[in-house]
Amino acid sequence: MRQNRCSGIANGTKEWQVRGVSNPFREDLVSRNLPEACTVVIFGATGDLTHRKLIPALYNQAADGELPAGVKIIGFARRNWTDEFFREGLEKLNREVSRTGHDEEVWASLASNIEYHQSEFQDDDGYRRLAERLDAIDQERGGKGNRLFYVASAPEYFDDILLHLKRAGLSDEREGCWSRVIVEKPFGTTLATAQHLNEVVNGTFEEKDTYRIDHYLGKETAQNIMVLRFANAIFEPMWNKQFIDHVQITCAEHLGMEGGRGGYYDQAGALRDMVQNHLLQLLSLVAMEPPTDLSADGVRDEKVKVIRSLRQWDTPELVAENVTRGQYTSGNINGKEVPGYCEEDRVDPESETEAFVAVRCMIDTWRWSGVPFYVRVGKRLPKKATEISIHFKETPSVLFNAAPGGVPDGNVLVIRIQPDEGISFRINSKLPGTTLRMEPVKMDFHYSSSFGKSSPEAYERLLLDAMAGDATLFARRDEVEEAWRFVDNIENAWHESDNPPLMAEFPAGSWGPKEADEMLKSEGRKWRRL
């Protein structure tokens, strides 16, 4: 009888399962889902993502002892490289970027499990050879046949890769072991293309085996949002329209289109590139109801309710009222002259793509009725910073309105996502002296000051989660599609209507167009100064 490679026993069921137990040595050892040994196949292995993020993430897991024994890595790409050449390139980059440094012994151990597989993404034979190779690995290693396919190629190849995986039988359900797929962003460019991609993905892999990566969710501070909200009794009772005036989410980038990124960016724009995925994910973590449990679907069920409850800006008038788009003109950042957006490398001089967008989001739920969530993202802003600020309502004006300075400002809770990750809280305090004068003061928590140990990179956490079958920090199909529905309405108003809202301009190095400031000013608010 042929042995089943997944289980190692003849009838295809795990020995532990036969005996009605699980690996007893695992019990109580660590408080997270444990990653299982597998072969990781990376499509687009010659690209920057593999070299700068994925392999260093796997290396750091190995250095920290988190990577399960028996993990094999196969890089799948079109270039005619050898195993040796592939490994040398990976090693060179790992030395530069690894969070934990580069230890020869750890690298040697990891590198001995890295191979290169040359094939076109549309070549049936390449996938047939891949299947044979995976079978041979399982055979010779005597390990489980778990497989993790990481689609890190350019998005135009996603369909080909997924369809060929299916055709080669590589996504087939095999008893006792799993095959999973991680798909990189962009997950579609419109609702229709996302739906199409979802059809292709789910025609190949079941939804439970599909992991749509959004690396923002792997960041320590993003994960801390739920802890902050639900593990601290003081916040949750105030986390609603009764006490919160508004919420701001800012993702500022001082860079422009350096390094050839103009080619991609000019096709996408700020709304598709950042708001549809990262910022709506952050918004949903801030606004969601407490989940019934911390299971993947428990959390994602609540997040998707938020996205589904976003009021749709589905006419040009509503978009003009609630969304500001803009392009930067030439300016000065850090003492350096920088060109305007339309003069950037690989950007169409007549481009109608936004490099800045600010959106007023309204969440039509009982908790958030009437509370605006202002989301802004842009290139060539004064500095790089991503943060969420919760602006609490001001106190009643009965006590301090006669005091110099008048009614004190409302409290602000700030969650800094990057850089300088941390949390701060602004409160009002009396200035020392014989008169009653108040000034806001800040209580500040910095991850880097309090915890000397560096946090794992987002990709480290997410890769381990995928190996462990924990999809909590990955986007689900309905989340992605609902987010596209919201974004598509705005895109349609900009590009399909007869009366499109105007493209605003702002000098590079400033905090965006004045129209974005006006959006808040008209409601008596202003953007937080970062």
Add this chain to the structure above:
Amino acid sequence: MEEALMSGKISTEGLGMPVEIAAIDGELRKLWEADEASTNASLMNFLVYTEDPHELTANSKMIQKLTREHACRAVLIAMDRKAPKPSVAAWITAHCHLAHGKKSICSEQISFLLSGYSFGRFRNTVFAHLNSDLPLVFWWQGEISDLFEERLYSILDRFIFDSSTWSNPTEGFAKIMEAREQTNDHMVTQDLSWTRSYHYRLAIAGLFDDPAAERSFFEIEEVNIVAQKSQRTSALLLLAWVTEQAGWKTGLELGLTAETNPENGESFLFESKEGRNIVAKITWDDDGAPLSLLSIKSPDCEVKVSRQEGTSHLCQAICTAGHCLNVSGPADADDPEGLVADQLSRGGKNSLFLRMLPRFLKLL
């Protein structure tokens, strides 16, 4: 004590500025006011206690390293119990380092040298110099003495010790268990002898995911541990973990005993759920790493985790039918401050250790 300090018998190097006990808070404030460029960071009160006054400077050096990852208010207390008359000396300093190459982050340290006997002085010294609201982590170095009493341990959040340094572990653990009982298990206890085998346990758990090892689990005949003789409690805790997790009964419960030559090591018998006998041997090797081998053998498979002296990696192997799958992974720290740092990073209630304790105490 003054004589010992004056004559240089007790070194005060690295302890910082001598201060009057009553002026400690004021002097600390001045220290921070004088340095506007640094950030005072603290996540916990970290108290290190030793009854060897010569350890004070060594502990200060350890805190210097430890605070790179664990910002704290460090309180070092050394007790010279043999000194004829009671006296107290104190010093303050700050340990600073650059966080991510930029900001200077500092942790403050207060050191005390207590001499002679004075009722309640040790406990009150602890009480008086804690940062309010922050957790209190207490690292007790060496034997647990009579100063470990209810009014002290009732305020501890985390108690760290190393049972491998005790001359009588049975007595030491009895005191710990009593303290836990008195505090309704509120105090988290952490034995560095248990921390020392963390990566061994992690490696074994990972290796037993492999189908070959999985099958062999139900046919295990032999467990071998090699350790330095001074690490007897580390070895026994590791053996307690393997056998408890595997669900084997101890031979002691069944009236089975194994022949042992105490000079070379110790042997134990266990019985699996299926009624098979399993022999467990602990062999002493003072030339090797503190824990240098854990091997679990069945007729067709050997799962082995080993470490060579001086290396920072564990070699993990599954050998079956002449073929071995080898991988390497990180090893546990050898130095106490490294073990403490790892333990602080992991946090938690240490419930697995508590579950092992009854079996470990039987093996002890």
